[in-house]
Amino acid sequence: MRRGFKSEAERLADRVRAQIGLRSDVPPDIFQLADHLHVEVIDAQELVGMDSLLELELLQPGAFSAATFHLAGGRTVAIFNPCNEPARTKSDIAHELAHVLLGHEVREVQQIGGHAFFTCNPEQEEEANWLAGCLLLPRQLLLRHAYAGSDAQALAAAAGVSVPMARFRLNTSGVLLQARRGRAARGGE
Numbered sequence: 001m002r003r004g005f006k007s008e009a010e011r012l013a014d015r016v017r018a019q020i021g022l023r024s025d026v027p028p029d030i031f032q033l034a035d036h037l038h039v040e041v042i043d044a045q046e047l048v049g050m051d052s053l054l055e056l057e058l059l060q061p062g063a064f065s066a067a068t069f070h071l072a073g074g075r076t077v078a079i080f081n082p083c084n085e086p087a088r089t090k091s092d093i094a095h096e097l098a099h100v101l102l103g104h105e106v107r108e109v110q111q112i113g114g115h116a117f118f119t120c121n122p123e124q125e126e127e128a129n130w131l132a133g134c135l136l137l138p139r140q141l142l143l144r145h146a147y148a149g150s151d152a153q154a155l156a157a158a159a160g161v162s163v164p165m166a167r168f169r170l171n172t173s174g175v176l177l178q179a180r181r182g183r184a185a186r187g188g189e
Contacts, residue, residue: 013135016036016037017135020036023140024139026141027141041077041080043080044081047079053083057083066081095128136159137161142170143175147182
């Protein structure tokens with residue numbers, strides 16, 4: 001990722017959350033966030049049927065999680081795979097919203113199992129992953145849990161995200177080190 005992007009993403013996530021009146025230490029409602037961004041969220045089985053989604057999952061597990069389409073008339077639609085667990089779906093939708101917030105463009109079309117998929121470049125995917133984490137697990141929420149000694153499982157349960165997402169944010173945001181230093185400075189409280 002380009003220099004400064006991670007801090008920029010934290011600030012962008014904070015601005016967006018503030019615009020919809022969310023405190024910085026509370027997990028967001030991803031559908032409220034989508035509404036704010038004027039992104040319609042649709043379950044993929046409404047478009048292609050569950051049999052097709054299950055067939056694709058058999059052909060290539062994890063090949064499709066979510067995708068965003070910019071349609072005529074300014075309509076933006078994020079499609080998600082209902083085969084995934086709810087916590088994963090929340091992350092998938094946040095990832096798509098991150099692409100919208102960052103103004104990422106579709107780069108290429110790929111075919112998997114007779115289905116067309118649109119992809120962004122790897123750097124844009126990495127940026128969207130990072131911003132999605134910032135949207136779902138803001139720094140203040142992470143700090144609150146880090147100071148309380150919560151692990152990734154407890155954070156995931158409290159925020160409604162997957163354990164891998166909670167672990168990713170705890171390990172990459174620096175809050176665990178910050179909390180450890182804060183406790184040490186206060187004499188090990």
